[in-house]
Amino acid sequence: MLNTRQILGTPNQFGFKKRIRKTLKSVFQLNSIGMNDPSLKMEIKSQLYKTYCRPILTYGCEATKINQTFLKKIKSTESIIIKKSLGLSKRSKTTNLLHALKIVPAEESLKLRKTSICKNIRK
Numbered sequence: 001m002l003n004t005r006q007i008l009g010t011p012n013q014f015g016f017k018k019r020i021r022k023t024l025k026s027v028f029q030l031n032s033i034g035m036n037d038p039s040l041k042m043e044i045k046s047q048l049y050k051t052y053c054r055p056i057l058t059y060g061c062e063a064t065k066i067n068q069t070f071l072k073k074i075k076s077t078e079s080i081i082i083k084k085s086l087g088l089s090k091r092s093k094t095t096n097l098l099h100a101l102k103i104v105p106a107e108e109s110l111k112l113r114k115t116s117i118c119k120n121i122r123k
Helices: 017-031 042-058 067-085 094-101 104-121
Strands: none
Touching: 017 042, 017 067, 042 067, 042 104, 067 094, 067 104
């Protein structure tokens, strides 16, 4: 029998495989409105990712401990989605790409969200 607590509606170990599947599903839905269309501006693609994909991928992370394995999976999934939407190869450098698209790196974003929730708890 498994005893896992529910935190924000997700299992304590976060179930990152399920999160990744849901994120990829949202990407496929965005493809139907032209996310992979080369004529769509990079800024719009970036905004679509930040608005629809990243929140699904990182939902509930504030309340759980994030280990290096999970962080690598988030970064990997994120970079694959962004590169595919821009028509780049998987081997393209991600750091410069995120900076150019004005996307805060996942690690930094998660730290900011954890800090924010801690501040709200203290109030």
